[in-house]
Amino acid sequence: MSSSVLDFIHQRRDYYITRWKEDIDPLAFNNAHLSEVLADELKIEMIDIILTDIYTEERGQGERLRRLSERMIYHELSLGNFIRGLHAFRRMLRNDLAAAYTEERILEFEARMDDLISKLVDESAKMRENVIHIQNHALKELSVPLIPVFDDVSVMSLIGTIDTTRAQHIMENVLQGIVDNRAQVILIDITGVPVVDTMVAHHIIKVYEAVRLVGVHCILVGIRPEIAQTIVSLGIDLRNFSTKSTLQKGVEAALEITNREIKEVPRAYTDKIKQPEVGFSEK
Template sequence: MQSSVIEMIYTHRFEVIEQWKNEMITIQENEFTKSSPQRVLTHINQEFADLIIGTLEMDEEEGRQHLRSFSERLIHSGWPLSYFTKGLQQFRRVLLSLMTTDNTIPSSKVFETFQETENWIDSIVNQMVDEYTGSWEHTLEIQKLALQELSAPLIPVFEHISVMPLIGTIDTERAKLIMENLLEGIIEHRSQVVLIDITGVPVVDTMVAHHIIQAAEAVRLVGAECILVGIRPEIAQTIVNLGIDLGKFPTKSTLRKGIESGLERTNRQIVNL
């Protein structure tokens, strides 16, 4: 950036910051920051303004590091990205307004100065958007992995009898996870009978049925038996209409009936005392 622009910004530093803070009041009234303590807003705005102007003295990499550190702290504190993108737009307007009234910039250089200021502010906006996007993608990926780990547990309910309750939509990625958890759980719990409960699966189409059949076949190959439970009337009708063959392994309408069947297959039964 031209030295004359940097000099102008530093010469009018306090004027720029104060005018920008006044503009930020309109943003605070429309964001979650309305409920934040005023001292917190004042501190963040001052720090943000100092950071923006401070990047003029830093090389590109140093400036990016400072912005990254500032963004990460705000992301973890719950500050919305829109507050800072709107704040940068306001900062841009304040600077451009100052340039049109400042006599230190030659008229022949005004357009070039405007363009440099646009590029400078845009680079800060782009980095903050990238930092926020990267942080949320990372957070979502962690949450996705955590949900996947919890979405297909194999639960031992009796000796040699385990249940895998399935809830939600089953796609190819999740079917792979189900298969892995199922086979590892059978070995770990020494299960002889596995109940796959699809009560919480909203739709059973050809693809879902194919994944279930594959899981049941894998269970058989490791020496256990699979019983499909939780088949609701509408699911049964869909399976029949699609012509899906589930005759290779037993099915039960409820988990209770499935457990009773599992006990019979392991030479046990429930009796009343």
């Protein structure tokens, strides 16, 4: 780009920053939770990237754009509105340059601006994809955890609707949890599943059978009366499945399978009033 064009823009730097802050970007930082001070800070950061890189072609532009993209995502700023603000700034510069420079020089400037805007869009897209990936991974880990409750006994509580994608997550987590926890008995609690239709039942049955195939006892618990009625009306055969109506009964069955039993152990308090303490012991 012509050095005279760069010098022209650089000499009017403070003027452009003022224009940008005041009336070029009414939508770029449209966020009710964003303070005026922070909005001004982000505006200056963006304009500084543009003017500095256009003038000096300084290295480190990518890192500055990534940092700005992170802040935009954190403060939930619309990338589309922000880009429209940048294009408005670009038009303002073009109008100023048109009075003193040829179309060829102006097109060189616009090419540099287009490159910067494209890089910002690319960095923002990468950052948003990374955030989505991290959130999906966290959701996968947290939505269906297999929780050890006793040695050899673990519980997976299912909450909400179960679709094909979530069923796959359940399958992966329960099988990995069996290995990690060295479980002998798995309780699958469906108390929090609001509706059990044919598809949901199919997914649960597949998980149940997968657990049994790796040599682990599986008990399906939380079958409420309305769920039982739905299962019967759908013609789903669970006669070969181990089921319990509540998680408590499921735990009792799991302890029985692992050769444990629940006992009441008396405990004396300082006032000599004895109250029962529940524990369990090996048979």
